[in-house]
Amino acid sequence: MDYHYEKFEFGGAKIICEERKYPLISILVASKYGSAFESERDKGIAHFIEHMLFKGTEKRTSFDISSSIEKVGGELNGFTLDFLTAYHVTIPKKHFELGCEILCDMISNPKFDERELEKEKNVVLEEYKRQKDTPNVYVIRKVKEALYKKPFSLPRVGNEKTIKSFNKIKVLSGFSFYSLNNLIFCVVGSIDPNEAYEIIVRKIKENNLDKKKRKTLKSPFIIKENRNFVEKRRDLAQAHLGIGFHVPSADSKERYVPEIINCILGEGMSSKLFQEIREKRALAYTAHSHLHQEKGYGFISAYVGTSKEKLKEAKEASIQEIKKLRNITKKEFEEAQENLIGGYVLDGEEAINVATNLAVEEIAGNFEEYYRYEEKIKEIKYEEVINYAKKINKISTVVLV
Numbered sequence: 032m033d034y035h036y037e038k039f040e041f042g043g044a045k046i047i048c049e050e051r052k053y054p055l056i057s058i059l060v061a062s063k064y065g066s067a068f069e070s071e072r073d074k075g076i077a078h079f080i081e082h083m084l085f086k087g088t089e090k091r092t093s094f095d096i097s098s099s100i101e102k103v104g105g106e107l108n109g110f111t112l113d114f115l116t117a118y119h120v121t122i123p124k125k126h127f128e129l130g131c132e133i134l135c136d137m138i139s140n141p142k143f144d145e146r147e148l149e150k151e152k153n154v155v156l157e158e159y160k161r162q163k164d165t166p167n168v169y170v171i172r173k174v175k176e177a178l179y180k181k182p183f184s185l186p187r188v189g190n191e192k193t194i195k196s197f198n199k200i201k202v203l204s205g206f207s208f209y210s211l212n213n214l215i216f217c218v219v220g221s222i223d224p225n226e227a228y229e230i231i232v233r234k235i236k237e238n239n240l241d242k243k244k245r246k247t248l249k250s251p252f253i254i255k256e257n258r259n260f261v262e263k264r265r266d267l268a269q270a271h272l273g274i275g276f277h278v279p280s281a282d283s284k285e286r287y288v289p290e291i292i293n294c295i296l297g298e299g300m301s302s303k304l305f306q307e308i309r310e311k312r313a314l315a316y317t318a319h320s321h322l323h324q325e326k327g328y329g330f331i332s333a334y335v336g337t338s339k340e341k342l343k344e345a346k347e348a349s350i351q352e353i354k355k356l357r358n359i360t361k362k363e364f365e366e367a368q369e370n371l372i373g374g375y376v377l378d379g380e381e382a383i384n385v386a387t388n389l390a391v392e393e394i395a396g397n398f399e400e401y402y403r404y405e406e407k408i409k410e411i412k413y414e415e416v417i418n419y420a421k422k423i424n425k426i427s428t429v430v431l432v
Contacts, residue, residue, distance in 0.1 A: 037224035038398065041232050042241045043212030047389050047398050048224035055105075056220030057382035058130045059119040060138055061390040063215070064208035067113040067251040067327065071182035072196075075189015076205045078111040079155055079197050084118065085109065086147045088140040091133075093147075099133055107133070111187050114326045114394050115215075121383055124221050131234045138209055139238035143202055152194055159188045167317070167334055170273035170431050173260055174332045175323070177427035178275050180254040183328075210245045211235070215393050217386040253327050260429045270342040273429035274333040274349055281324040281395040287407045288419045293322040293331050294367040295359055296352065303352045308335055314345045326395040339432055346428065356420040364413045372405050 034051035066077045085107075087093045100107040105122035118137060120130040162168050176184040188194075218227045235241050255277055278289035297304040297320025308318035320333040333353070337345040378384045385401070392400045400407075 035224075036402075037228070039224075039228045041211070041228075041235065043210075043245065044214040044216060044235070045393055045398075046216040046218075046228055046231055047393065048218045048222070048227045049220075049385065049389070050222060050224055051219065053220045053382045054123075055121050055382060056124050056127050056130070056218065056222055057119060057121045057386045058127070058134060059117055059217040059383070059386040059390055060134045061115045061117040061215045061217070061394070062138070062209050063115055063213040063248055063394060064205060065112050065114045065116055066187040067183055067253070068208075068248055069182060069205075071185065072193065073201055073205075074182055074185045074193045075155070075187065076193075076197060076201055077116050078187050078189065079151070079194070080202055080205050081109045081111050081116050081118070082151050082155060083143055083148065083202060084137045084141050086151060087142045087144060088136045089142055090136055090140060096133060096137065099129065103129065105130065112325060112391070113183070113187070113328070115390060117387065117390060119383055119386065127220075127222055127227070128230050128234075131230050132237075135231075135234040135238045135240060138214070139235075139240040139243075141206070143199055143206075145199055148197070148199060148202065152197055155188065155194050156191060159186070159190065159194060162186070162188060166267065166269070166271040166431055167336060170271045170429050171321070171332045171334060173262070173429040173431075174273040174275035174427065175330070177258045177260055177273075177429055178255065178277060178330050179328070180256055183251060183253050207244075208246050208248060210243045211241060212245045213248060215390050217389045217398075219382040219385045219389070251327070257425045257427045259427055262429075262431050264431065267432065269336050270339045270345075271431040272335040272337065272342065272346055272349065273431075274335075274346075274353070274426060275330050275429075276353070276423050276426045278322070278324070278329040278331055280327050280329040281391070282326045283329070285419070286324065286329070287411055288415055289322055289324070289329060289331060290371055290408065291364065291367045291411060291416050292356060292420060292423075293320055294370050295363055296320045296331070296356060297333050298370070303355070304333060304335070304349060307348055307352050308337075308345060312344070312348060314341045314348065318349075325391065342430065342432065346430070350426060350428075353423060353426060356423065357417055359416065359420070361413050364416055368408050368411070371408050375404050375408075
């Protein structure tokens with residue numbers, strides 16, 4: 032697909048614009064204030080702020096915000112990661128200025144009404160309970176807790192105690208980091224980058240975002256460890272197994288080797304885990320792995336849902352497949368490279384995926400790393416993967432049974 036991109040800066044904010052022939056335009060605004068910057072006492076506040084920015088501004092109600100986008104055929108959403116909190120709109124090109132206005136209003140003038148705040152705490156508590164009641168999600172969340180110390184390892188949504196403690200003072204404290212120097216704007220779609228930049232800057236000024244006091248985020252402490260958990264519940268029909276091990280972070284020079292490792296281990300029906308655990312042994316319906324990488328951390332998690340009687344065999348077999356990665360063939364390595372490059376191309380067919388990846392890469396160091404993905408995957412040497420696989424010796428396990 033033909034495209035070209037430009038990077039601008041205004042008031043410390045990074046504005047990244049990629050022009051390509053999409054029928055729609057995605058606009059994403061990311062704050063560098065994510066859950067990694069929270070204390071244990073306030074865990075979940077970044078995610079809670081994300082919710083509150085949809086609850087109304089000085090100019091618009093919550094309904095006004097959503098209906099303004101939806102009535103012109105657009106979509107509006109947000110998400111929280113460890114190193115960013117993002118808000119995004121996908122909208123027809125002719126409504127690009129409207130999308131920019133809504134997002135800039137949300138991040139500039141949130142009302143933080145105390146009645147709405149109390150109501151939203153109940154909503155987030157239900158989100159927390161839903162995650163806890165979804166075993167495959169819960170187990171992978173616990174894998175992170177097994178691999179890192181608190182508070183970094185704690186759930187981004189928080190817990191019942193922290194969520195109930197949220198108040199306007201805590202929300203305003205976290206929101207104070209939404210200054211221009213901590214913001215990244217990403218635009219992907221059929222619009223000239225210079226035009227997009229001019230509209231974004233105008234909306235920043237109209238919403239007085241450029242008047243907000245600059246604040247600097249201090250680097251969080253991320254401390255690795257390796258623990259194992261067993262948690263018992265009475266109401267489970269299955270046993271749920273999570274396995275994890277550390278890998279290089281997204282800002283590391285070695286960051287691409289784990290892509291190969293994860294692809295071979297547990298991505299798709301032809302992966303080692305799926306073939307061994309499901310196809311060969313029939314131990315589980317679900318067996319897969321996932322690569323988690325942002326600035327400052329990285330790990331691979333694997334998940335298997337099995338019967339209580341077969342848990343021991345599934346656990347031993349899964350760990351064995353991880354250890355056997357040091358014996359992958361040159362053919363398997365080359366197939367994984369092709370798999371990853373093809374997946375990158377498919378992922379890039381959605382403008383919001385591109386915008387999200389540009390923001391994550393910019394925070395990790397340089398947004399242009401996104402465009403180098405295919406080149407970087409091709410540069411990986413077979414020997415690098417084998418040597419790295421041999422170093423995987425500290426493996427954590429989580430069992431929910």
